[in-house]
Each structure stands twice: as C-alpha cells, then as structure tokens.
Amino acid sequence: MPRCIRVPKKEGEFIRARLADADLLDKRHKIRADGDFLEIPVLCDSFEEYESHESEAEEREIRPADYKEILDFPDWLAEELPNSYDIIGDVALIKLSDTLLPYKEQIGNALIEASPSIRAVMLDDGVKGELRVRKLEKIAGTGSSETVHKEFGTKIATDPSLVYYNPRLAGERARTALEVKKDEVIIDMFAGVAPFPMVISKLARPKIIYAIDLNPEAERFMKRNIELNDANCVVPIIGDARDAVEDLPPADRIIMNLPQSSEEFLNLALSSAKSGATIHLHRVLERSELDDFVSAIVDKARSEGYDIRISRTSELKTYSPTMSVYVFDIVKN
Numbered sequence: 001m002p003r004c005i006r007v008p009k010k011e012g013e014f015i016r017a018r019l020a021d022a023d024l025l026d027k028r029h030k031i032r033a034d035g036d037f038l039e040i041p042v043l044c045d046s047f048e049e050y051e052s053h054e055s056e057a058e059e060r061e062i063r064p065a066d067y068k069e070i071l072d073f074p075d076w077l078a079e080e081l082p083n084s085y086d087i088i089g090d091v092a093l094i095k096l097s098d099t100l101l102p103y104k105e106q107i108g109n110a111l112i113e114a115s116p117s118i119r120a121v122m123l124d125d126g127v128k129g130e131l132r133v134r135k136l137e138k139i140a141g142t143g144s145s146e147t148v149h150k151e152f153g154t155k156i157a158t159d160p161s162l163v164y165y166n167p168r169l170a171g172e173r174a175r176t177a178l179e180v181k182k183d184e185v186i187i188d189m190f191a192g193v194a195p196f197p198m199v200i201s202k203l204a205r206p207k208i209i210y211a212i213d214l215n216p217e218a219e220r221f222m223k224r225n226i227e228l229n230d231a232n233c234v235v236p237i238i239g240d241a242r243d244a245v246e247d248l249p250p251a252d253r254i255i256m257n258l259p260q261s262s263e264e265f266l267n268l269a270l271s272s273a274k275s276g277a278t279i280h281l282h283r284v285l286e287r288s289e290l291d292d293f294v295s296a297i298v299d300k301a302r303s304e305g306y307d308i309r310i311s312r313t314s315e316l317k318t319y320s321p322t323m324s325v326y327v328f329d330i331v332k333n
C-alpha cells in the first residue's frame with residue numbers, strides 16, 4: 001500500500017507544491033479527499049510536521065505516453081535516461097549524460113510526444129556564473145526558450161537562457177508570501193524575473209516590493225511580469241544589490257535567494273532591516289556543515305552589533321549527494 005500524509009484541505013495545494021519542489025511527491029498514486037483532509041501520496045516517512053502512514057490511494061494509469069516507453073531503448077541505455085526534468089511554461093529542460101548525447105533529438109521528440117503541452121525541448125548544461133544563467137541547446141520542437149510559466153495563479157514570463165528562474169521554488173515562494181502582513185515593505189535582493197514579488201503580490205497585501213537584480217536582461221521580464229499580474233506594488237531595480245539597497249527605505253522583510261554566497265550580503269540586509277524584520281536567507285551547504293553555518297552567521301552578526309535569531313531552518317531541495325539548499329528565516333531583534 002502507498003504511504004500518504006494527511007493534511008487539511010486548505011493546506012493541500014501548498015504542501016503538494018512543496019513536496020513536488022523536493023521531489024517527494026509519489027506521482028504514481030492519486031491524491032484522495034477524505035472529509036476536510038487530503039491524503040497525499042509521498043515518497044518519505046515524514047514531511048514537515050506530517051508523519052506518513054499506509055493509506056488507500058488509487059494508482060494512476062501508467063500512460064503509454066511515458067517518454068521512456070516511447071523510446072524503447074535497450075536496458076543499458078534506458079537506465080541512463082533521467083527520471084525527472086524541469087518544465088518551464090511550454091519548454092522542457094533536460095540534462096543528459098555523455099552516453100545519451102548521440103540520441104538527444106530522439107529523446108527530445110519522445111518528450112514532446114509524451115507531453116503535448118511541451119513546445120520545445122532544451123538540452124540543459126546547468127546554471128553558470130554570477131547571473132545563474134543556463135547554456136541551452138534546442139534538441140526538439142519549435143521556437144525559442146522564452147516562455148510563460150504559471151505558478152500559484154501568477155504568470156511568470158522568463159527565458160532560462162537569459163535569466164534565472166527555478167520552478168522548483170514554487171512551494172517556498174508561496175510559504176514566504178503567506179507570512180507577509182499587510183503594508184509590509186519588502187526587498188528582494190536577488191529577484192531574477194521577480195517570481196517571489198509576483199507570488200507575494202498575488203497572495204498578500206504588501207505596501208511595496210523592491211525587486212533588485214544585476215542582470216540587465218531581467219528588466220524586461222520583470223516589467224512584463226508586473227503587467228501580466230497587475231503587480232503594481234513591485235518596483236524593478238537593475239543593479240548590484242550592494243549599491244541599490246542603500247538607497248531603499250528600511251524593510252519589514254528581505255529575501256536573499258543567492259544560494260552560493262548570500263551570507264556575504266547579510267550585513268547589508270541587516271543594516272536595511274527594521275527591528276523585528278525577517279530575512280529569508282537561502283544557502284547551499286554540505287548537510288554536515290549546517291550547525292556550523294548557523295553558529296557562524298549568528299556570531300558574525302553579533303560581532304557587527306546585530307542581535308539576531310534563526311526562527312526557522314528548512315531544507316528546500318537536494319543539491320548533490322552531500323549538499324542541500326536551505327532557507328534560514330532570520331529575525332532581527
């Protein structure tokens with residue numbers, strides 16, 4: 001019998017999205033409603049405060065359209081095929097091992113045949129450089145990598161070959177948005193195409209959200225997203241957060257989604273945070289170094305004269321066999 005977690009219906013979509021972000025949703029079984037609760041099939045023993053248990057869940061029909069079945073590769077090759085890939089809007093991004101590269105067009109075409117909502121398939125060489133942009137090569141389909149992705153009722157225009165956007169953070173964006181109180185002043189220091197500001201302006205009532213990014217390509221996508229979502233409280237700023245933040249008013253909430261080096265900017269964020277403000281700091285870390293990292297940022301902040309506490313630590317996704325991406329909610333006392 002599959003394992004499920006039992007969550008109140010009103011939390012359902014929020015938890016489902018967070019499970020999907022973490023690749024812990026059991027997609028082979030269907031979600032079942034039971035009164036005011038949902039039984040959500042999972043691939044883990046527990047998720048946040050929810051323990052999993054054996055539960056009835058109907059099996060999803062295995063679609064003959066699964067791209068691996070369409071390819072019908074011999075076992076030695078089929079076992080190299082990725083189980084997951086990202087879909088942003090109508091564009092699929094897939095990473096392939098060297099062994100699979102000679103078959104890239106075949107694999108791309110199979111993905112389109114399996115999921116007709118996919119317009120183009122891009123071979124993804126991973127996120128690179130300070131601007132966190134992907135090197136993409138079209139291997140099947142039509143058009144460019146520019147697309148519009150739907151996330152929690154918002155529309156996010158983006159092009160992963162020009163600007164950073166990660167659909168797997170949808171659950172974290174919704175969680176952050178649900179914490180926002182009316183009339184907050186918010187700074188998103190590393191906003192990309194501004195998905196955090198879009199989801200926050202959709203789900204909450206902030207006064208203003210400053211969306212900063214270094215990448216000049218981000219500007220037109222931020223502006224388009226403001227239009228697409230009527231997010232008139234969002235102010236795009238193109239430039240280095242080091243310079244931009246100093247000109248902004250004190251904030252109630254600061255988002256720091258720069259997982260490779262966010263702590264280098266923590267002092268700057270603390271200097272712009274009101275007393276009682278929350279800073280959401282994202283960081284990729286060796287799992288074994290989590291405690292040391294927390295002690296180091298608290299000690300460093302104290303040595304700079306800031307009294308802070310970490311109100312929440314959450315593992316957002318696995319980054320490598322030994323590393324994960326974490327978010328720390330830091331409260332400035």
Ligand SMILES: C[S@@+](CC[C@H](N)C(=O)[O-])C[C@H]1O[C@@H](n2cnc3c(N)ncnc32)[C@H](O)[C@@H]1O
Pocket residue numbers: 130131132163164165166169189190191192193194195196212213214215239240241242257258259
């Ligand atoms: C991991 S991405 C986060 C994007 C966005 N928050 C999201 O959820 O899709 C980090 C972003 O920070 C930007 N960036 C890097 N260094 C920066 C700096 N010094 N100041 C402002 N933005 C910067 C990059 O261009 C990139 O778009």
